[in-house]
Amino acid sequence: xxxxxxxxxxxxxxxxxxxxxxxxxxxxxxxxxxxxxxxxxxxxxxxxxxxxxxxxxxxxxxxxxxxxxxxxxxxxxxxxxxxxxxxxxxxxxxxxxxxxxxxxxxxxxxxxxxxxxxxxxxxxxxxxxxxxxxxxxxxxxxxxxxxxxxxxxxxxxxxxxxxxxxxxxxxxxxxxxxxxxxxxxxxxxxxxxxxxxxxxxxxxxxxxxxxxxxxxxxxxxxxxxxxxxxxxxxxxxxxxxxxxxxxxxxxxxxxxxxxxxxxxxxxxxxxxxxxxxxxxxxxxxxxxxxxxxxxxxxxxxxxxxxxxxxxxxxxxxxxxxxxxxxxxxxxxxxxxxxxxxxxxxxxxxxxx
Numbered sequence: 128x129x130x131x132x133x134x135x136x137x138x139x140x141x142x143x144x145x146x147x148x149x150x151x152x153x154x155x156x157x158x159x160x161x162x163x164x165x166x167x168x169x170x171x172x173x174x175x176x177x178x179x180x181x182x183x184x185x186x187x188x189x190x191x192x193x194x195x196x197x198x199x200x201x202x203x204x205x206x207x208x209x210x211x212x213x214x215x216x217x218x219x220x221x222x223x224x225x226x227x228x229x230x231x232x233x234x235x236x237x238x239x240x241x242x243x244x245x246x247x248x249x250x251x252x253x254x255x256x257x258x259x260x261x262x263x264x265x266x267x268x269x270x271x272x273x274x275x276x277x278x279x280x281x282x283x284x285x286x287x288x289x290x291x292x293x294x295x296x297x298x299x300x301x302x303x304x305x306x307x308x309x310x311x312x313x314x315x316x317x318x319x320x321x322x323x324x325x326x327x328x329x330x331x332x333x334x335x336x337x338x339x340x341x342x343x344x345x346x347x348x349x350x351x352x353x354x355x356x357x358x359x360x361x362x363x364x365x366x367x368x369x370x371x372x373x374x375x376x377x378x379x380x381x382x383x384x385x386x387x388x389x390x391x392x393x394x395x396x397x398x399x400x401x402x403x404x405x406x407x408x409x410x411x412x413x414x415x416x417x418x419x420x421x422x423x424x425x426x427x428x429x430x431x432x433x434x435x436x437x438x439x440x441x442x443x444x445x446x447x448x449x450x451x452x453x454x455x456x457x458x459x460x461x462x463x464x465x466x467x468x469x470x471x472x473x474x475x476x477x478x479x
Contacts, residue, residue: 129304134269134294135160137305138228139168141276142200144307147226148174149199151188153181155207156240157296158230162202182207186214193223194333196321198280202228204296205246206237209254215289216255220335222320222350224283226276227261227291230299233458241458242295242381247435250293251409258347260354262290262361263408265379269303275406277310284315286357293408295431297381297460357410364412365404368394369419372401374473377416377440378429379405381460386429389466398474408436413443420447425473429466430454 132140139161142150150169152162162178169176179185185201192199203211208229218225231246233239248254250263262282266272272294279290322331337343367390369375378386383404393400403419405412420426425448428437437452444450453469455461 129306131302132305133160133302134272135299136164137269137273138276139164141273143172145277145280147198147200149192149197150176151179151185152201153179153185155204157232157299158202158204182210186211189225190214190218193225194322196318200226204230204232205234212255216257216259217335218289219259221333222287224287225289226279226283227289229293231295239458242297243458244431250291260409262288264292265408267380267383270305273305281313295381361407362410362412362414363406364415367402369401371399373399373424374470375401375403375419375423376427376429377403382429382431385461385463386466389463392467393470400470411439416443420444423448426450428452432456
């Protein structure tokens with residue numbers, strides 16, 4: 128049965144159904160409906176909701192709950208995620224599973240509360256210090272929000288790694304019909320590393336401080352091996368009409384929805400345009416882009432930023448075809464007409 132839900136509230140319901148019972152956060156627009164939903168619903172399922180005194184406090188509470196083996200989540204919006212970065216680095220370094228939600232807004236600084244995609248670098252390149260990676264999932268609809276939130280908790284446990292859901296103010300605030308489907312359970316490793324007491328088992332220690340350079344190097348190489356495995360196994364994207372395409376547009380999230388509207392119009396006009404929509408921003412779906420880079424005339428990256436994902440598209444294309452960029456920023460969303468115009472320039476042999 129489908130029900131009508133706001134994106135932020137759908138995240139909360141999906142987290143509950145995925146077994147999340149701990150949430151620590153701090154209100155900030157445009158994601159405040161998410162903690163409000165969990166504050167209302169967690170008592171019904173025996174969950175613990177705590178509005179922390181700050182974003183910094185919240186992420187360190189996540190560290191503690193994750194270290195005890197709980198399914199735990201936090202959420203915020205762009206400047207709030209910036210405040211959490213030190214803690215996120217600690218969590219990744221300690222190999223603790225958790226889910227972090229960023230309903231992004233315009234920046235830099237306090238910016239505004241309108242939707243943006245200018246947190247791409249922060250999410251995918253590691254916004255905190257050290258060599259670490261987050262698995263980053265980018266939904267494009269409220270239904271996909273539900274599905275990816277549930278996936279996020281499994282991926283976090285499977286790889287002992289924090290997972291970020293990155294949306295934006297439009298996805299968080301929009302209402303769409305969603306269905307909470309019965310999910311196939313996957314085999315997850317035992318949490319024999321947790322700090323839940325020593326009765327009948329060896330001592331466990333969770334720590335990110337290693338004053339021995341050789342020991343810290345071994346740990347970083349261990350992390351890299353894990354990241355290489357994730358990169359090999361977890362690249363996800365949606366491919367639309369790319370087999371005969373002359374131009375492929377790469378876009379994610381809300382921008383991809385706009386691109387799909389433009390692409391349908393262009394196809395009706397006979398313009399051969401396809402879409403690659405990254406679902407994992409990290410690992411970036413470079414394998415799929417490489418499949419098409421010798422077959423198309425050009426790529427166009429569309430973002431709600433001044434251009435961040437375009438760098439990963441360029442790396443994946445590897446100079447085999449030209450890569451162009453079109454973006455709106457500061458909370459502005461590109462229109463289908465704007466995308467149509469840019470694609471027609473490229474399809475007619477022009478360039479930006």
